[in-house]
Amino acid sequence: MASRSVDIYERLNMVAQDGDIERLYELIAEYPNILEHFDNVSFCKTPLHISAEKGQTHFTMELMTLKPSLALKLNVSGFSPMHLALQKNHIRIVRGFLAIDSSLVSIKGRGRITPLHYVAQLGNEELLSEFLFACPSSIEDLTIKCETAVHIAVKSNQFMAFKVLLGWVRRVNREEILDSKDEDGNTVFHIAASINQTEILTLLRNTVNVKAKNLDGKTAMDILETYKSPIFPKATRLVCNAKEILLFGPSMTLAGYLSRKPSTIEGKNKLLGLNNLSKTRHGSRESTDFRNAILVVAVLIVTATYQAGLSPPGGYWEENSPNDDHTAGQMTMSFNLALFFTS
Structure with a gap:
């Protein structure tokens, strides 16, 4: 009797692997309770796991409709059928799962990694956007390392995925997620600093x-200062972009920028869509944003000015201060970094 039971499920697995819907219904006609077996097993490789991994789209959707609970099962490796479809890049199946049950975006597999986390790591911004709209609450899900999808996108150097996530949390007024800390107490800002992602820091x-x-008592600025040239490696490219946007010359200095006549773009604020820079204390949010943008440009110009020698103005402190004001190797003019982080 036991061998007969094994034979039934071997046949079912073969049907799932081949994606044969007709034979599936033949088995169901022969054994009406054949799919009930999987509800009683905590971790198992279901026929839905097999068809999703093999890319059998129509069979997967048919089986998902007949037995939706199979999509919630984890195999012995800790993966759901949707996880396996993502791993094998079967996007049509992934979208099929999404259409039938959008909550699967939040299903937690090995390491509490959800499909949203996985897509953030891969950097598929289109699928990431679909997941967010289908299951908005998934942005709150944490891995066992207390990472959000935003943490994972930044750690994986997926800049476009990060921008999608940033746009989403801003549009749904959930910016507090950006201050969420992982198991080491690091926010997204800390992580961006640790891998020198100046584009992300600016955003x-x-x-x-x-x-x-973080748990080491360090701010993102502290982390940046561990580099001998804190934001220099990527500053050149950002400076070039800023100069191009604001119509700078090829060798513009900060003094040169401030003393030059505002460009047409700056004067009309068409590109940034912002108001007069002079309205700061009691002005609009847009005025503050424009002032901040100018401060960022100023820092980038200053850093680029002395980047070639990798030696900032005034050099570095040669010894520790007795009152802990500074340490050996720290820049004597660290206020430049402070300018980057203050409005």
């Missing part, structure tokens, strides 16, 4: 708590 600086400390 986040007006949104997050820049003074937040």
